[in-house]
Amino acid sequence: MRFQVVASYILLGSLAGARDTSSERRECGLAVKTTSGTYTGLVNSTVPDVNQWLGIPYGQPPVGARRFMPPEKAPNYGTADAKAYKPICFQSSGSKTGVFWELVPEFQNTDPQSEDCLYLNIWGPRKPVQKKVPVIIWVCGGGFKEGGGHAPYQVPDQWIQRTQTHIVVTFNYRLSVFGFPGSPAANKNAGLMDIRLATEWLKDNIAGFGGDPNRMVLYGQSAGSNAVLTYAYAYPETPIVSGFIASSGGTTTTNPTSSSLFSDLAQTAGCANLTTTAELACMQNIDALVLQQKVKEASTDPNRGLFRPIADNVTVFANLTDRLEKGLVAKVPLITGFTYNEAAAFLPFDINATTAPDGAAAPGSGGLACGVTREIVNRSAYGLTTYGYLYSGNFSNITPRYWLGGMHSSDIPIVFGTHAQFRGNSTELEWQTSYAMEAFWVSFAANPSAGPRDHNGQTWPKYTESSRQIVVFGNATGPSASYVAPVAIADKYGGPC
Numbered sequence: 001m002r003f004q005v006v007a008s009y010i011l012l013g014s015l016a017g018a019r020d021t022s023s024e025r026r027e028c029g030l031a032v033k034t035t036s037g038t039y040t041g042l043v044n045s046t047v048p049d050v051n052q053w054l055g056i057p058y059g060q061p062p063v064g065a066r067r068f069m070p071p072e073k074a075p076n077y078g079t080a081d082a083k084a085y086k087p088i089c090f091q092s093s094g095s096k097t098g099v100f101w102e103l104v105p106e107f108q109n110t111d112p113q114s115e116d117c118l119y120l121n122i123w124g125p126r127k128p129v130q131k132k133v134p135v136i137i138w139v140c141g142g143g144f145k146e147g148g149g150h151a152p153y154q155v156p157d158q159w160i161q162r163t164q165t166h167i168v169v170t171f172n173y174r175l176s177v178f179g180f181p182g183s184p185a186a187n188k189n190a191g192l193m194d195i196r197l198a199t200e201w202l203k204d205n206i207a208g209f210g211g212d213p214n215r216m217v218l219y220g221q222s223a224g225s226n227a228v229l230t231y232a233y234a235y236p237e238t239p240i241v242s243g244f245i246a247s248s249g250g251t252t253t254t255n256p257t258s259s260s261l262f263s264d265l266a267q268t269a270g271c272a273n274l275t276t277t278a279e280l281a282c283m284q285n286i287d288a289l290v291l292q293q294k295v296k297e298a299s300t301d302p303n304r305g306l307f308r309p310i311a312d313n314v315t316v317f318a319n320l321t322d323r324l325e326k327g328l329v330a331k332v333p334l335i336t337g338f339t340y341n342e343a344a345a346f347l348p349f350d351i352n353a354t355t356a357p358d359g360a361a362a363p364g365s366g367g368l369a370c371g372v373t374r375e376i377v378n379r380s381a382y383g384l385t386t387y388g389y390l391y392s393g394n395f396s397n398i399t400p401r402y403w404l405g406g407m408h409s410s411d412i413p414i415v416f417g418t419h420a421q422f423r424g425n426s427t428e429l430e431w432q433t434s435y436a437m438e439a440f441w442v443s444f445a446a447n448p449s450a451g452p453r454d455h456n457g458q459t460w461p462k463y464t465e466s467s468r469q470i471v472v473f474g475n476a477t478g479p480s481a482s483y484v485a486p487v488a489i490a491d492k493y494g495g496p497c
């Protein structure tokens with residue numbers, strides 16, 4: 001063992017700076033050779049059994065002539081540290097208001113932003129239960145206009161510290177006009193191609209970090225969930241991953257097939273009235289901060305600043321029924337579900353209010369549940385293995401207002417094991433719900449075709465047209481194993497579709 005460590009040090013040429021025994025021990029296995037270079041991670045004493053590699057480039061900086069274009073693989077940059085986060089991608093959120101900024105800011109990234117943002121972070125066990133562990137690749141949400149690889153609630157270090165069972169990877173992908181420009185002269189959905197490139201990078205490199213490239217799942221929430229499901233339709237033959245987890249976000253069946261937003265923005269940015277090619281080149285030369293500011297200004301009109309995926313029939317398809325019918329979807333299992341009160345997160349929020357805002361009277365999931373439900377039902381009809389869930393938790397250290405309950409995103413800290421970190425300890429049900437979801441997720445990543453299993457050995461029945469069963473997590477008044485119960489989906493919880 002010892003010999004191997006030393007040998008790999010010599011192989012990687014990283015002996016320098018690791019002379020004394022303690023630092024050598026601390027650093028062992030932390031220098032990993034990848035296609036982007038050799039990166040040395042760290043161990044943080046707050047989670048001593050977790051290896052962390054922060055800020056590894058997976059793509060070339062998408063700047064200059066690469067702006068708006070498909071990402072390119074990062075070249076070999078030589079030897080570098082991976083001990084600190086890199087900036088997140090430019091966000092186009094205007095005012096920092098609403099429940100996720102004012103009440104529970106741990107859902108948000110507040111890190112520095114940059115156009116040079118194609119970086120990923122890897123957390124892995126120091127005492128892995130297997131030689132090569134399964135890998136969960138996290139695709140963050142944020143409406144394709146905000147979000148990044150390391151919001152406080154989305155840091156998996158405590159989860160891995162506790163279980164030592166798996167690796168979690170988080171990464172940034174381009175957002176807003178930078179990721180979804182919609183220029184007639186450029187690729188429409190560069191941000192989605194970033195997600196693909198990250199997955200390809202992990203296939204090539206995760207083994208060096210102790211991960212199993214043949215047991216990786218793509219797990220996204222909200223816009224990230226939409227991206228994961230969209231990915232399944234875009235790479236039917238080469239999904240790379242062996243399972244998908246899609247939380248609180250269905251596919252969009254009404255993606256536009258073209259958009260004038262890019263030209264509209266060009267008008268305000270000093271690139272007016274050009275041919276599409278000249279317009280693109282002009283927009284690639286505008287200072288990124290200026291462009292970001294122009295998007296923010298345009299965003300005051302919800303129709304103008306909304307850069308989103310466009311159905312180009314390459315990365316995003318206009319007719320998903322057609323894809324399903326022709327079998328043009330990755331035939332790997334899917335876990336998907338929604339929270340019982342998604343909609344509460346989108347109500348007008350007043351930090352000082354002591355009573356529920358209008359519209360919060362009856363908890364509801366609205367359109368988010370519809371997309372998920374449609375996916376479950378349609379996939380099952382076409383024989384694709386699908387596991388459905390309803391997250392029913394209502395925990396006051398995550399949603400500290402009584403009307404929020406299981407609002408959109410409130411399941412994230414439960415899965416990432418971060419629920420008890422910011423507003424006091426969690427209840428016993430909350431811990432048990434967290435352990436159950438975590439175990440289901442990891443067992444699914446370990447062997448998607450075997451069916452998910454929780455920490456008590458409880459199985460999760462797949463959805464069938466006849467049983468119409470999904471699992472309920474965190475039901476405070478449920479049966480003894482209160483985090484898992486079959487319910488008929490949709491009709492009861494889907495809300496108006």
Ligand SMILES: *[C@@H]1O[C@H](CO)[C@@H](O)[C@H](O)[C@H]1NC(C)=O
Pocket residue numbers: 044045046083
């Ligand atoms: C270690 O973790 C703590 C708590 O998350 C954090 O505040 C600190 O910055 C981390 N240190 C390093 C070197 O990453």
Ligand SMILES: *[C@@H]1O[C@H](CO)[C@@H](O)[C@H](O)[C@H]1NC(C)=O
Pocket residue numbers: 272273
């Ligand atoms: C672009 O064309 C419009 C309509 O023809 C015109 O009103 C506008 O002044 C032009 N803008 C520039 C910068 O040339």
Ligand SMILES: *[C@@H]1O[C@H](CO)[C@@H](O)[C@H](O)[C@H]1NC(C)=O
Pocket residue numbers: 257311312313318319322
């Ligand atoms: C994509 O396919 C749909 C039909 O499924 C078609 O209406 C649309 O024009 C196509 N879009 C592009 C960009 O090819």
Ligand SMILES: *[C@@H]1O[C@H](CO)[C@@H](O)[C@H](O)[C@H]1NC(C)=O
Pocket residue numbers: 253320321324374375378
């Ligand atoms: C799924 O089924 C619904 C009807 O329930 C249909 O409108 C939709 O287009 C189908 N396909 C997909 C992929 O959602």
Ligand SMILES: *[C@@H]1O[C@H](CO)[C@@H](O)[C@H](O)[C@H]1NC(C)=O
Pocket residue numbers: 319321322325
């Ligand atoms: C989508 O594809 C299905 C199956 O090929 C077809 O029946 C349906 O008409 C298409 N829908 C649209 C809106 O083109």
Ligand SMILES: *[C@@H]1O[C@H](CO)[C@@H](O)[C@H](O)[C@H]1NC(C)=O
Pocket residue numbers: 350351352
């Ligand atoms: C909430 O109360 C604080 C303290 O009284 C006050 O400063 C703030 O303006 C109030 N915010 C709103 C949105 O009413």
Ligand SMILES: *[C@@H]1O[C@H](CO)[C@@H](O)[C@H](O)[C@H]1NC(C)=O
Pocket residue numbers: 341363394402403404405406
């Ligand atoms: C959450 O639970 C509290 C009691 O702990 C209850 O008053 C409230 O109605 C619940 N909220 C929702 C949205 O279900």
Ligand SMILES: *[C@@H]1O[C@H](CO)[C@@H](O)[C@H](O)[C@H]1NC(C)=O
Pocket residue numbers: 425426427428431
């Ligand atoms: C947190 O709560 C759990 C469950 O109620 C309990 O077992 C644990 O001891 C508590 N931890 C702390 C640090 O208070």
Ligand SMILES: *[C@@H]1O[C@H](CO)[C@@H](O)[C@H](O)[C@H]1NC(C)=O
Pocket residue numbers: 390392472475476477478479485487
């Ligand atoms: C929670 O459990 C109660 C009691 O068994 C049941 O009536 C209710 O339907 C359950 N809720 C969900 C969302 O399954």
